[in-house]
Amino acid sequence: MTKTTSLTSLAQAGEFGLIERIKRQAQQGDSVVLGIGDDCSATHVAEGKVLLTSKDLLIEEVHFRRCWTDMYSLGRKSAAVNLSDIAAMGGTPHHLYLGVGLPADLSLAEVDNFSRGFLDEVDQAGASLCGGDTCRSSDKLIISVTVQGSVSATQMLSRKTAQEGEALFVSGTLGDSALALALLLRGENPSDFLCQRHHRPTPRLALGQALAQQGIATSMIDISDGLLSDLGHILKQSALGAHIDQQQIPLSSDTRQHLHDHPADEDLILQGGEDYELLFSAPSCCSDAIDALGHRLNLPLTRIGTLLAAEQGLTLVQLNGQEQRVEARGFNHFRS
Amino acid sequence: MTKTTSLTSLAQAGEFGLIERIKRQAQQGDSVVLGIGDDCSATHVAEGKVLLTSKDLLIEEVHFRRCWTDMYSLGRKSAAVNLSDIAAMGGTPHHLYLGVGLPADLSLAEVDNFSRGFLDEVDQAGASLCGGDTCRSSDKLIISVTVQGSVSATQMLSRKTAQEGEALFVSGTLGDSALALALLLRGENPSDFLCQRHHRPTPRLALGQALAQQGIATSMIDISDGLLSDLGHILKQSALGAHIDQQQIPLSSDTRQHLHDHPADEDLILQGGEDYELLFSAPSCCSDAIDALGHRLNLPLTRIGTLLAAEQGLTLVQLNGQEQRVEARGFNHFRS
CATH class of the missing domain: 3.90.650.10 (PurM-like C-terminal domain)
Known part of the structure; x- marks a missing residue:
């Protein structure tokens, strides 16, 4: 139980209150110079590696229905499908960025469950949540995730290097x-x-x-x-x-x-x-x-x-x- | 006029057709190892610099109304508000990622105008579009942009280093x-x-x-x-x-x-x-x-x-x- 459980609505918490709640839960890895709460994050990329970046949009009624999933699982999945793109390059994930457009009917408890799922998936992958964007949405829940990872340029696996006979x-x-x-x-x-x-x-x-x-x-x-x-x-x-x-x-x-x-x-x-x-x-x-x-x-x-x-x-x-x-x-x- | 102007609807162009159209228009800077069209982009970050990352969601009826703006300007603005976050750290922008959720009533010509505006703003900033995500949206146009830049760690300007008397x-x-x-x-x-x-x-x-x-x-x-x-x-x-x-x-x-x-x-x-x-x-x-x-x-x-x-x-x-x-x-x- 946190100090802020008396807040039940997003309007009460406000954008910056919500960001504070998420920031308190997020772990920051060693590569993070500046994390959640500035205009940009600032991070280190290890020498000799290339930076891998991918992003995915998840839109309610297009990619998911809220009545079919719990918010914790939706949080995990939102991170997982992005981490999967890093996996597909042979890379190691480091930093994630979460943008959410939140409809008014979503409770703060639901948002908390979503963030907990997202952060559990990020932690399990050994990565950090480093920033994002929160705003309201007129009716649909909108989730936008960006993931960054790295891989040695000589080991990176793309789609264009397969050979006949393999x-x-x-x-x-x-x-x-x-x-x-x-x-x-x-x-x-x-x-x-x-x-x-x-x-x-x-x-x-x-x-x-x-x-x-x-x-x-x-x-x-x-x-x-x-x-x-x-x-x-x-x-x-x-x-x-x-x-x-x-x-x-x-x-x-x-x-x-x-x-x-x-x-x-x-x-x-x-x-x-x-x-x-x-x-x-x-x-x-x-x-x-x-x-x-x-x-x-x-x-x-x-x-x-x-x-x-x-x-x-x-x-x-x-x-x-x-x-x-x-x-x-x-x-x-x-x-x- | 491109070869594909006979396509007028998004359904005809398809997701990968649309990505191809955008890819053809996008310039790639020297730091891009792998651009649009794989699971991730792969990019170089210059030695001695920290990577700056920011993202913004723009949702129709929340951040903009289509009846008030032309799609070209909306494209430019979607890039500009993200580039502004790099400016605020004293950084140089390098790579942008564009996610769009497109409602069915949007024509391919409108999407083309939007991408043209986005790419013109990106070009003017000396940066490259390196990836993203395209999907349909049930009714609202949803725009999600991620920007990456870099700055020397010793020159970076955050929000927390102001001094009394300044x-x-x-x-x-x-x-x-x-x-x-x-x-x-x-x-x-x-x-x-x-x-x-x-x-x-x-x-x-x-x-x-x-x-x-x-x-x-x-x-x-x-x-x-x-x-x-x-x-x-x-x-x-x-x-x-x-x-x-x-x-x-x-x-x-x-x-x-x-x-x-x-x-x-x-x-x-x-x-x-x-x-x-x-x-x-x-x-x-x-x-x-x-x-x-x-x-x-x-x-x-x-x-x-x-x-x-x-x-x-x-x-x-x-x-x-x-x-x-x-x-x-x-x-x-x-x-x-």
């Missing part, structure tokens, strides 16, 4: 989050496991860093818009084609069971979003090292296909064994 | 932007000059850098929430009081004329926001250097008061000559 791997299981969302949209109740996968994604930071530092992966992306869409970015930027074996795509038992009963939902595995697993390419000779890494991190790392020349396009061996030429497509944010 | 200065003229907004809210037409001051603020980058590099200023902030509120941050963080002479506050002729006819609007000068002028403290002996700097930059730099011990609080000599104790207060973003 194998494609994914971490974890795919489709759980998209399936949870599909069930929620249909008014059904996803299992606790599926809900957890949707509302509390895990940024694969340790995996990303190990793949970069050990020089195993040659390109990497996090799967946020769906496997085919995100694979499409690697193929386009590396000027390659690929062959994917759908039978090899790793599924959780909950998702496998659901697809057994509802085979029409199969597309969620290939085109659903928000897995926040890592998709990476590596030479086939690295399979043993990748197995060992998966064991050490207690995280399945599964080979799902092979990179081909660009003119071979993207082919998929479907579950029925038929080969199909597919388009790399995922979620178009501007179609309803 | 003089307080402001750049430009105050109240023009708040007056324009007040008139718009009343359904009146502000003059072109006032509109320009509201819709097209100028980040005082050259001034901020000169004050930092010449070691003239001891603390600095940009006036975004109103003079008294932003002065309040310096006073609180430097543990000081101040004495402000309202007669000395620099006004444009448009604002002076308006206040002559409508003296009730006087509060806009002290409490109105969005001036984006710099408020800084400096030893009194620096007056000549400050005059010379103002002449060189063709920008009025005006002494408006003196820093006192904290226990003396904040006093204002009003236009009628009466001294009044005031609270440092500005815009509370959570009150309507």
Whole structure:
């Protein structure tokens, strides 16, 4: 219990009161020269490293519904999906910035729960919240996060450095989050496991860093818009084609069971979003090292296909064994 | 005219089409290792400098109305208000990140105008757009900008290093932007000059850098929430009081004329926001250097008061000559 629990509304706390509350809870790492509370933060970037930066907007009714999630989980997820972008470069996260547009119907307790979740996720990643912006919003909750990390320039993993003949791997299981969302949209109740996968994604930071530092992966992306869409970015930027074996795509038992009963939902595995697993390419000779890494991190790392020349396009061996030429497509944010 | 002008809707262009359009227009500086189009940008930070970062959210109906501004100006302003935070630290801007939540009624031409304005402001500041996020929004246009810059750690100007006895200065003229907004809210037409001051603020980058590099200023902030509120941050963080002479506050002729006819609007000068002028403290002996700097930059730099011990609080000599104790207060973003 803090001294300020008697304040229950945002109007009473005010913008600067709210910033003070968040500042009191935030830890600051050694690299922070000037943290929350000035025009800018000031931070150090280690010599020999490049600065990694990413940002994501999360808008109520577009990216989440408040009735489906608790505010603590929403706070964690808002940080996690940004940390996932640092993981996808093989980087280490350092500093996060949080902008929130708060509708009047949100209580101070809800904002506190949100910040607690955000800060717990940031702490767990060994990073610091260093600044941001708070304002009111007319009706929707708006969350804007920027994350900064670093990586050695020679180890950084982009999307454009995959090579023909290399194998494609994914971490974890795919489709759980998209399936949870599909069930929620249909008014059904996803299992606790599926809900957890949707509302509390895990940024694969340790995996990303190990793949970069050990020089195993040659390109990497996090799967946020769906496997085919995100694979499409690697193929386009590396000027390659690929062959994917759908039978090899790793599924959780909950998702496998659901697809057994509802085979029409199969597309969620290939085109659903928000897995926040890592998709990476590596030479086939690295399979043993990748197995060992998966064991050490207690995280399945599964080979799902092979990179081909660009003119071979993207082919998929479907579950029925038929080969199909597919388009790399995922979620178009501007179609309803 | 580009090849893609036949596309008129965002749904046709798609998220990645839109990102491609923006990427084609964006210039990349030498410090950019990896720009738009990967999970993160990767950038260099010069040795011996600290990284400055700030972010701002601009939400339709809260920060702007589309019927009052053209999209080009809105783009410029979205960049400018962020660049102003770098100016306030005495820094040089390098990299910007743009997140947009786009409502369905926005045309691709409007988005293009917005990006053009944003990029023109970024170019003028010698910086690069390096990444961001685009998604749809249910009804309101949402703009989220992050800016990164750098400054020598020994020259950086924060809010907490002002000293008792020093003089307080402001750049430009105050109240023009708040007056324009007040008139718009009343359904009146502000003059072109006032509109320009509201819709097209100028980040005082050259001034901020000169004050930092010449070691003239001891603390600095940009006036975004109103003079008294932003002065309040310096006073609180430097543990000081101040004495402000309202007669000395620099006004444009448009604002002076308006206040002559409508003296009730006087509060806009002290409490109105969005001036984006710099408020800084400096030893009194620096007056000549400050005059010379103002002449060189063709920008009025005006002494408006003196820093006192904290226990003396904040006093204002009003236009009628009466001294009044005031609270440092500005815009509370959570009150309507």
